[in-house]
Amino acid sequence: MTFSPDRPTMIEFRDVHKYYGDYHALRGINGTIRAGEFFSLLGPSGCGKTTLLRTIAGFEGIDNGAVLIDGKDMAKVPANARPTNMVFQSYAIFPHMSVAENVGFGLRRDPRSRTEKAAAVEEALEMVGLKGYGARAAHALSGGQRQRVALARALILKPKVLLLDEPLSALDKKMREHMQVELIKLQRQVGITFILVTHDQEEALVMSDRIAVMFEGQIAQLADPETLYRRPNGRKVADFIGTMNFIPCQILSETGGRIEVEAKGLGRVMLDEDQVPPARGEGEPVVGLRPETLTMLYPGQEPQERAVAGRIDEVIYFGDMTYYDVFIGGTDVEVRLSMRNVPGRPVLDVGTEVQLAWSPSALVLFR
Amino acid sequence: MNRAPGLKTYAVIYLLFLYGPILILPLFAFNDASIVAFPLAGFTTKWFAEMWADPNLWKALKNSLIIALSTATLSTVLGIFAARSSVRYKWPGKPVVMGFIMLPLVLPEMIVAMSLLIVLLGIGINLSIFTVIMGHVLMCTPFAVAILTSAFQSLDRSLEEAALDLGESAASTFRLIILPLVMPGILSSFLITFTISIDEFIVANFLGSGQPILSVYIFGQFRFPAKVPSMLALGTILVGVSVVLLAIAEYFRRRGIARTGGKDTGGFL
Structure with missing residues (x-):
């Protein structure tokens, strides 16, 4: 782990609560995620990890507490104005557009010229290993390629935080292990804060600088992978990890x-x-x-x-x-x-x- | 594959029963006799000429086209609102409201037409093709809602969120992502409601105030035995036009599916 712990805070949760009707989905989340960190939200399904990710993106409002990104309270900032971009579990590739149109979608409001934007798209595609795929129809791509398009589309906007919602769960084992390494490399290359939601403890251990293990809407332990593995702070965490x-x-x-x-x-x-x-x-x-x-x-x-x-x-x-x-x-x-x-x-x-x-x-x- | 010869026979008889009468249409439309009966008397195109020359037909056709196009447009637009709202949002009383929107599907048309007539006359609105359009929109909207609901349901919600996430507003997301992806559903809805409206008789007859409207016109012409062959000629043309329209719509629907890489879940053809 080359991560230095003295980096500034990028995201801060202050006693975040979220209800769906009577269901208490997030039960007082506290914690910070640092700038440039590869951070994972790990837990079984239904633990609230995806909900927490979506409160960062702005797709879910919160009922109590605050979510701060780069020191700013996000309570009144809608999803389309937040400095975050998301890679969706289903990849959410726009099926009626080409690969280049997908990747360049976020640049629609960018004042740069057409040729500059095309160059940015090509650069983003190259970064994810899809150089020359721009003209292809998005729906004709394989699962792994869609994933890369989704990554390029999110990263082209140079967000402060990249949110990844179980991005590897739809890939087969070999491809998943390959993409894990690629994601780590990509994160080091761009230096953006990555927040990954996963239920796969091995994936979290392999990829993360730090991990928050969640059960039933609460963070059970927030630590680096080695501490989580060697010194779990409770029986549940110990049982879930390894x-x-x-x-x-x-x-x-x-x-x-x-x-x-x-x-x-x-x-x-x-x-x-x-x-x-x-x-x-x-x-x-x-x-x-x-x-x-x-x-x-x-x-x-x-x-x-x-x-x-x-x-x-x-x-x-x-x-x-x-x-x-x-x-x-x-x-x-x-x-x-x-x-x-x-x-x-x-x-x-x-x-x-x-x-x-x-x-x-x-x-x-x-x- | 000869495991169920009974089923095969059944299918052939079923199709014959369905399309046999329609095949009779062109047969007698080109028959040189004013009574519709065998044996055939010889080939002629005079019934087409007679039909073509009737100025009332053209008036009726024009009115019907205005009614059907307006109905298809209005009910499809209303259907988009209703379907989008019912698929995507939660609001109090949704099941009840959606139930009332879909109710005209099962209400007897005669009752609907009668009550509309009474109400319209009661509040002093003059009957015209506009009142027919109102009646048709009421009847066609449930079909539009049904077709469009399935179109909206097949949309991955993440697509919208992705567009928002990439900086678009709710309105531009609708325009750039949702609308193009539900376009095949919109075309289907437009076509179906257009078809329902153009051959609808009861509402047109009750609320049309004697205006020439195609279905009412055809019904009227059948009172005169001499006019029957020219109506068969008209019917022949209408069947031909319907098949062409349907083929065009199906072409666009399949192209839309192929373009977005979706699975074909059945259409009209």
């Missing part, structure tokens, strides 16, 4: 910020302050452990920190990786771990007795 093993535990003692727990199968562990997110009231206490922080030891290999015995219950082969579900410490607690399939490491069978190395610092406590 895979997390939840192991029942008992809290033995609290001294200062440090907490000692007895985790089922793992034994006694001392947890540091940063491993204990402040969120409470999420049910019985558990410790969370990511699959890749567990390592299966070769016979005779010594663990660097701690180890636990286990028996393989399930083997899921992915080619480059194998996932194992393992019962640990002679208990009914099952954990999933992922091992890279390197030469010399055979894929083990169900029922094999193994030793798993783990590190107390990889644990997060949820209570």
Whole structure:
């Protein structure tokens, strides 16, 4: 991450509420998005992420609070006067126009001459890799090409903020991964603030400088991808981002910020302050452990920190990786771990007795 | 493909029943006899000449064209407003209001014509082709609304938002994006309402105040057996014109769909 945190604020949400009839869609959104940032709104469907994006664009009014863009309250600014442009989920390519007419649509009120505008259109098309496609009929393009036209059409106006509403969800996996990288490159090139709405946590992790994870109309956690992944601030976020093993535990003692727990199968562990997110009231206490922080030891290999015995219950082969579900410490607690399939490491069978190395610092406590 | 010979026979009989009588029209229009009966007596074009020479026909045709064009224009414009509003906006009482707009579809035409006549006479409005236009607009608007509602419904809402997002006003978005994309629906609506109006008889007869109007004129001519062959000649021309109009409309509709890359969901032809 090359992003520097001292950039100025581009968007600020101040206690934003939105109702659809009785339905409370946004429940007090606070937070800032910085200039030049690649920011993602991530959450399951119905969490309010698209609604929040649309309040920035001006397509949805808000019932309380304020949305500020570049320091200006947007309450009285209509969608067509905001310094934002949007790439729609359906791409919303105008089907009765050519590619060039689509891309140049936003320049209609631009005082520049016809030839200057044509040059700007050509430049925008080149930027998204569609040089020479201007004369084509928009409806004859493939999904990926439509997406690029939508991008060029939005970027040609040089907005302060580019809003992307699940832009990759309609593409197949290969194309999606390709476009993820292209979008990142494009964002670095133009330096515009990008705000992406997605329900795909992997996509958010790959692309974003920072991510706001949303559930039920609220931001559960706003952080950079690594913090979200390593130190989720609650069980819901931990469960939504990646895979997390939840192991029942008992809290033995609290001294200062440090907490000692007895985790089922793992034994006694001392947890540091940063491993204990402040969120409470999420049910019985558990410790969370990511699959890749567990390592299966070769016979005779010594663990660097701690180890636990286990028996393989399930083997899921992915080619480059194998996932194992393992019962640990002679208990009914099952954990999933992922091992890279390197030469010399055979894929083990169900029922094999193994030793798993783990590190107390990889644990997060949820209570 | 001979799994259901019964169905095939049924289809052929159905089409014969539907179009057989219409095929009789040109047959007797060119028949050199004043009674409509077999055997045919020989070929002639004199019925066309007789029809052509009748000044009342031209008056009726002119009135009917004025009525049908005005009706088609008015009901299509009203239909655009109603359909757009019902598809895109929420407002209190919408189901009731839309219900009342669509109601003339199922009301007996005779009742509508009678009540219109009573009301118009009651408030002292003179009957003319304008009152016929009013009646026809009332009857045709539901058809326009039905056709245009489906046209507006097939529009992706994001297209409008995209145009707004790119700096256009609501009015220019309507002109630049919505109107061109619903144009096939507008043409369909115009054509259908035009067709309904031009052959409508009851309202034309009740509210036309004896003005020559094509449908009323044809009905009147049938009282004289000697005029029947020339009316068949007129009918032949009307059928020909209808087919040509329909073909033109369908051509534009298909071209519109091909241009926007949409899926053809059925039309007139």
